[in-house]
Amino acid sequence: MKTNNLPDKIVWSTCNVNCGSRCPVRLHVKNGIVVRVGTDNTKQGSSGTQQIRACLRGRGIRKWIYSPERLLYPMKRVGKRGEGRFARITWDQAFEEIASKLESIIAQYGNEAIYRNYGTGNLGGVVSHHNQIEKLMNVLGGMLNYHNSYSTAQIFQAMTYLYGKKDTGNYISDMVNSKLVVLFGNNTAETRMSGGGTVRDLVLAKKNKNARVIVIDPLYTDTVTGFADEWIPIRPGTDAALAAAIAHVLIINDMVDNDFLTRYTIGYDKSSMPEDIPEGNSYKEYILGSGADGIPKTPEWASVITGIPAKRILELAYEIGGTKPVYIAQGWGPQRHANGEQTARAICMLPILTGNVGIKGGNSGDREASFGIDWPTIPVGENRVKTSIPCFLWTKAIENHKEFTALNSGLREKKRLQVPIKFLWCFASNALINQHSDINHTHEILQNESKCEMIVLIDNIMSSSAKYADILLPGTSSFEERDLSYQGYAVEMGALFIREKAIEPMGECLTLFDICAGIARQMGKEKQFTHGMNHDQWVEYMYHQCRKIKPRLPKDFSKALEQGFYKWPRDGKPFTGLASFRKNPEKYPLATPSGKIEIFSSLLWKMSQTWELPEGDSIQALPEYLPTWGTPGKKDAALYPLQLVGHHYKQRTHSTYGNNEWLKEASPQSLWINPMDAESRGIVHGDLVKVFNDIGTTLVRAKVTPRIMPGVLSLPQGAWYNPDQKGIDQGGCINILTSQRPSPIAKGNPQHTNLVQVVKEKQNNV
Amino acid sequence: MFKTPAFFIDMQICTGCKTCMVACKDKNDLAQGIRWRRVYEFCGGDWVKGDDETFTQNVFAYYISMGCNHCKDPACVEACPSCAMHKDASGMVLIDPKKCVGCRYCEWVCPYSAPQFDVSNGIMTKCDFCQELIHEGKKPCCVEACPTHALSFGDYDELEALHGRKTIIAPLPSPEMTAPNLIIVPPKKAQSPDNTQGLIQNPEEVKNE
Structure with a gap:
């Protein structure tokens, strides 16, 4: 006879990664373990009420929740940064060490030497959101800001x-x-x-x-x-x-x-x-x-x-x-x-x-x-530090702050950076090594412990970046905490998810709120940080803030929690961007200097004359085609004749879930290469190949396919950096090959501009 | 219950996302290497380089999500020496694990690679159409998972009346072989079954280990 397969409970949660969408997952829990994952099965009718069905990544989440890479205890690094050798410590010791370092860095360099690195591995939480770190730092006097994103700079x-x-x-x-x-x-x-x-x-x-x-x-x-x-x-x-x-x-x-x-x-x-x-x-x-x-x-x-x-x-x-x-x-x-x-x-x-x-x-x-419905975020207070760097240039802010200026690096609110980054926060961020360009160079910068003196990293998983932490803290996964989430990219609806804790936190995992509160307590600022509330009370508080926008949400929070989520059809005609400007440009001018569409940008014209750019870069007032470094025909083309891009790949969201065995089985990492380029190199489908340039080298299986243009390769971005002893990546991570040279105007990440060569790696041929 | 349960795929809106495959693995607790539902990537076409560094091409690519088609004439049932593989009263092709001896004949004869060998238990396994969900009046897990609603199911005759019987596209085998209970809307770039240009581009993603 079959045993009883019925779950003890079914709990609404969400997949909280940065694909930009936000999908509900229905977690079937038995004996305290998630045994099955469903998705939105609610009734659907007209546009705006369709089921928000999770993709393969949401459906495969069990393998991630219970992956062997889960972080279970606070740890302190004992090897070199990147080696991944750690010793278990207590939460009290972690809080003490972090607090004492924050105090000494603030005393010596000021708050501007503290920075939270870009990271979007857990973007969907409302209380468990990286702005808890902003809030903590604002209580302590603020920290260096960033602008731009790695997606859209x-x-x-x-x-x-x-x-x-x-x-x-x-x-x-x-x-x-x-x-x-x-x-x-x-x-x-x-x-x-x-x-x-x-x-x-x-x-x-x-x-x-x-x-x-x-x-x-x-x-x-x-x-x-x-x-x-x-x-x-x-x-x-x-x-x-x-x-x-x-x-x-x-x-x-x-x-x-x-x-x-x-x-x-x-x-x-x-x-x-x-x-x-x-x-x-x-x-x-x-x-x-x-x-x-x-x-x-x-x-x-x-x-x-x-x-x-x-x-x-x-x-x-x-x-x-x-x-x-x-x-x-x-x-x-x-x-x-x-x-x-x-x-x-x-x-x-x-x-x-x-x-x-x-x-x-x-x-x-x-x-x-x-x-999207404009839902509230937690109040974080005021950051007294106004200075802001482009998020892509954080390594420069560690390595060479004296040369970091408004005119050469897009620094805002100051002409020149006065102190280097000495203390790095990372929350759900694999941008410390994996998602930032030129891994070898980043590795080198992080090896010098007198430069960035402390890295505190909070995550669920021993990611490539986690191995570089000085203090490594296990956060609860989204499924081990109660929280809210808001709709993601959707056109026809807005949504509010009220997520229940499905399972108990693994090991000694704490919520981000509890971690920040622990540090605040250590520094005598607990009340200012918590406002006398705990994590769950903050969730309920934020729910009632949401009710100010949608007053018909139930007054009783427990009812909402049971319901799991609410959708609101947009209920309108297809939206037209810039419609009012089109209707009446005199009454509704654009926010450009002329109020019109600036085909010729007077601001860029000025910048082209004042900004300091490396040789070969330029700023154009017109939207001209600009051949740059990393373009075929430039000087490296003979050595590195192939262009390399890194498309987004269904196996992961950026690097999140990069360790999920089910997803890796469904969609393994591979290098897309056209048959023309493969044949001339003796490469056949499934071969292990070496992709390299002056920046680095990675090994990966070849996917020989006419679905990519000749002369172009794609190594889907986000695969986990996994170096051998010589620093050759075995994981097919594109950022071993990308450059830290920023784009001229935004100082953004040009991670699709790469020239490389590829050869068959004979020893490991299959 | 349907007279003849069948899967339906609108291949004009299938993006090959593989949600069906992973949802199936989760629902059925499938070990690494066992894929009750597989997503084939069929692709081909030629590139020609012009004198001026430009290229022309006639590339085509489409995905085919494939579970078990619970065929009318199931080759696996016919080949099974221990009568483990059988067609039940509701029209589903199922395996009795107690009778299966793990000889893998069914795997060899099935033109859709539906039977999947479970190495650790030494027996075959396969898509059971989520029969317990069907009996509860629910949808199969893969159908309910499909983000674009490309995958559906129903009674074969009703689906055929609605969409016609257009199952003859590359690389699917001729429906004459096993009379599959599968109805598809072919993709825009559907190739005829005698196409010799196309290849299954992702053998490592669909093979049974």
Whole structure:
């Protein structure tokens, strides 16, 4: 006879990682153990009430909760940073050591020497959120800030110069009003996988109206397999050249929307240039070749750069110019390059030239927008330190703060950094080593313990970064604590999740709140930090804050907890970005200096004359194509002839779940390589290959596939760095090959700009 | 209960996310190497380099999620020497673990690789259509998991009436072999079964160990 399989209880929780979506998981618990994972099974009807079905990562979560890499006790490093040798300590000892170091660093260097590193491994919690560390530090006088993200540094800043703000897109559901959809590097099917989110909205829009979808990407992505009518492969980092050539065809064939350009933009031609700008700097002059470089940006010119035949570029231009409305959107891959700010703006030129901005069925060229209810976050108090660094430059702030200035490194609120980073907080952050560029260089910086004197890392798992911690603290997983979560990327609904603790904390795991409270207690600031409440009381307090926004939520918290989650259909027409500006640009001007779309950015023009840039970098006022370092044809091309990108991969969310055996079985790490490049190197599918450049080396299995353009490789980002004794990575981690050189404007991470070579690793051939 | 339970896949909205596969593993507690539901990546096409450093191509790729098709003429049942593999009254192809001797004949004859060998117990295992859920009036786990709702199930005749019987695409075997209870909406780039260009691109992700 079968034993009784019924669970003792079924508990609502959520998968809290940074895919940007947020999915409920229903945890079946028996004898205190999660025995099965379900997802949203609630009734669904019209748009906005669809089930938020978790993707494979949420469904595979048992293997992660109970993985052998779980951290169970507070530990202190005994080997060198990175070796992963630790000794168990008590929580009291951990709190004492952290408190005493914080005190001495603050006394010697001030609060600006303390920094919380970027990290998004647990982003979905409301009380268990990294802003608890901000709150603790604000109680203690503050810490150094950061701006940007590793996801969007280049595009967000680019959109600000062009449109005066970020997030200017239409909802993807607006595709039902479009006659043509053109997606640049926008892989919704793998980056927005939730059944309640963008991919589902894309399915419905495509099913309902079946607008033609063209995807322009170096990879034949899962979005192409799922939705596209056509794939146009393009060399990474060259989208701006394609955009310029399309612009050329549109301009010489009189297919641009002149009325739109005149009323809504500056810098298109001589007639709308800002004062005091020399002749030859308008966009039209750049495109037609009467500008400084003298090159007409014809399809023939772009074909050599992009790898797309001139005839196809011409046809695409006619298709875009001859159809209206057209939904042109970009993902965040094209911008994660050394010329990413340029590319992001250049793609937007297509809807601008054709007047597709701010209309139904059109789009600004930005990424599709998403809906969300504006839920509250925990109050963190005021940070008395105002100085802010671009998050990508934290290693420079440790290594070389004296050379860290506003004009060379994008420092904000100060002209020059006055103290180095001496104390690093990391919460659910694998950006300490794995997700930051140039692992070997980061390793070297962290080896010098007199530079950054203490690293405190809080996580659930012994990640690659955890091995670099001085004090390593086990946080409760999302399933071992009560908390709230809010909706993620979705278009048609908002949501509030009220998560119950499913299982008891493993080992000696504590919530982030309890960890911070313990340190505050040690420093005599407990009351200021906790306000007299414990973790669960804060959850309930935040729930009642949510009720101020949605007053019909039950007054009784326990009822809400039992219900698990609530959805609110957006209940509106497809949203159009920049609609009010389009309707009345005089009344609703953009936040650019001119109030208009700045094709020629006067701010960037000024920066191009004042900012200090390394040789080879430049800042352009126009959205020109800018070949940079790491572009084929540059000096390293003979040694390293292949471009390498790192697409987001379903096995992980960034690096989170990178150790999950079920997910690794379903989608193992591999290097995508075109048969042309594989054959010439004697590589066959499944071979172990060595990928290398001057920065580092990694070993990984080859996936020989026509789904990637010749001359281009992709090593899906986020695989766990696993070096041998010589520092050769065995894990297929792309950041052993990426550069710490930032992009010129945003000082963002150009992690798709890489040149490498690949060879068969014969000894380990299978 | 359906007269003839069948799976349905709308391959025009399947993105190959593999949620069905992992949800199945979780629900059935499957060990490493046992895949009751597999997602095949079928792909092919040629690249041609032009004189001007440009490329043209005719690449196609699509995913096929495959559990057991609980065939009308199941080759596994016919091949099983111990009568462990059988078709039950509800039309599901099931294994009696007490009778299975682990000879793996069913694995060899099934054109869909549905029977999966469990090394630790020395017997075959396979998709049971989540029969206990079906009997409770619920959906199979994989169907309820599918984020894009590409995967569904129902009565074969009803599904066929609705969508037609278009199961003849590469790399699926001819339905004449086992009369699978599977209805699909073919992907846009569906290749004919005699296609010789395409390959299953992910053998390591679908093989039984």
